[in-house]
Amino acid sequence: MANGATMHLAVSLSPEAAPPHPPDAGPDFSLLTRSVQKAEAAGLDMVLLADSALAAGGGPNRQVPFEATTLLAALATVTSRIGLVAAASMVAHQPYNLARRFASLDIISHGRAGWHASMMPGPREAANFSRPEGIPTDDFRRRAVEFIGIVQGLWKGWDADALLFDKRGGRFFDPEKMHLLGHKGEYFSVRGPLNVAPSPQDTPVLVMSGLSEPDMDIAARTADVVLLDELSVERTKALHDDLKRRALAFGRSPGAIKVLMNVAAGAEMTARPDTFADRLEERFRSRACEGFNIDMPLKSTLDDFIGRVLPELHRRGLVLSGYSGATLRSHLGLAGEDRQ
């Protein structure tokens, strides 16, 4: 194999991409469960759960009547291997609350949780979160850098072996292994620590998207997974290589960041699964990315991807069968990669 590796695959369950339909006609939790369980049976690395408040406009007729982090918690109890990544807005949340929610999700899912942070805030978010004047782009970016730093810092507040559970000795945890954050910055001050146990996978996985040029350093320094929109092979590869170079400059191994390309799966994939597989293979073999995030507007598209494209990728030796580890970090080949 050209990369000496196999591709990582994520699917996005994205309500916005669905065609219009009457209210209450969308899939309920059991339908969503079946889709995610199908993705798990197919051995996909992770499911990305969109959050409808992040979409433009808003409106009552959403396909998925659930907020993404609560949906993730529920899905965690009906799956056992697949990674579960929820979008959560940096405008809508305080960093302490967000870090805490995902730390808890990570324990509920036994180390399969990830946070999808977008660098493009939804246009209506500020208006609904008591900032009618909006947030200027530069402010949003500086605030995001601080926000992500706090979240990742809080996730590291308890050493992996901090909890002792020593009934007889009367020590529940080792005080030396709990660390205050003591962050004081331009936008936030957060003392810490988080009141959630340490992660089963080091920290929840950070997935970033919506990057523009000035965001590349933020991603290179902090992200575990970067989602890039589909461009030409050459342009994607240039972005991919740029990210890896920057990661190296920050003292990280290039393997510590996985670049996944967003690909929309639609009628064309259903009609020509071979051609769709060719498209993925070409991008993967040219080392423009480490895998793909396939946007699945409809359940039938997921069935087609799993039933028709995935077997073709298997035949070509481009994907592995099944899971070798238990955590999302392990599925993504990130376990043991360097982290500051």
Add this chain to the structure above:
Amino acid sequence: MSTGRRQMKLGAFLWATGHHIAAWRHPQAHVTAGIDIDHYIQLARTAEAAKFDMIFCEDAAGVREANVNIASQTSRSIGFEPISLLAALAVQTERIGLVSTASTSYNEPYGLARTFLSLDHLSGGRAGWNLVTSASQIEAANFGSTGLRPHADRYERAREFAAVVAALWRGAGTSGFNHEGRSFSVRDPLDLPRSPQGAPVMIQAGASDEGRDLAARTADVVFTAAQTFKEAKAFYDDLKGRLAVYGREPDDVKIMPGVAPIVAASETEARAKYDELQELIPDDVGVALLSSYLSISDLARYPIDGPLPELPASEGMQSRQALVIEQSRRDNLSIRQLARHFAGARGHWRVVGTPAQIADELEARFEGGAADGFNVMPSYFPGEFDAFATLVVPELQRRGLFRTDYRGSTLREHLGLNRPA
């Protein structure tokens, strides 16, 4: 058996390894509760099998104790974040209500309303929000505040917050929403359909004058702490008396004091169980817990066998603090005695005895017009909760004081609350 008579409401207050501060050290306590989702699923199913109205999770956005040496001797510095916990439990249970605390000081109404509505959809109409204004300095330090907001400011923000949340829930699934207030602005309706129960249930626990007023205005359920029948009755009458001003009926709000039971087949066994737990409390932990509850940082410098010193009024939890101080004076308790006594039940009502004795106590407060039900706070999990569910609940059912099965499917139906228009 279920007749037309009024029946009590029961909440199962789930908290880490147990409500007793030393619970985690008990040989039968599940010490890894805070990292074990299956433990919570089992507790929720136990509560559901016993036909409890709801499970309830307390919350603080921070560790409970700033002194790390003290904190490390308790199990309360780590646990699940309650909304994610309840979302997981929502799809692993079918009937029981799911209530979480969340702060009006460290959230925004749009996000909170949306998250609880999502929990309501995941559970088919079983969600409730317990509004708190957050009184701890530890929490404040995680949200960029230089200090705690004064009590009155917190409540002004909370009133606006609660009104916006209620309006967002009523307006979910419609088009057009606009709120421009002193603390918050919201320009769109929620992007989720209307709640299966009309709106999630609104709960309140603040017992100060402003807290009671906010509860009378907005709450469906009020949690409270009352040691004696007299205190419980006074609170009950006061709160119900405030409802008319807001055009509400006495039955529109259910008042559920906390109760910390220790139950065993004989009274002697129950006493022994209690003493065993009390022996597990280290003195420094008990005093620290009391200090934190009284919002004073230096209780440890007073002689532990002497009386509680005179205390200045604080911006923290005003009303419950007064209860603790009153009790120490009434019973002439030393700091050590008060600390131990308080640590056991955290200022809530402690009942120790046989199933019949505990049922008698609950019945007396319920029939005496001092409670509509109780929020049950087991000393340790799962053992003490199992004991209540399998010994006390059947006794209450035999007396016709508690349901033998659910009749509705939503939390509002369990509680006998009207569906909001």
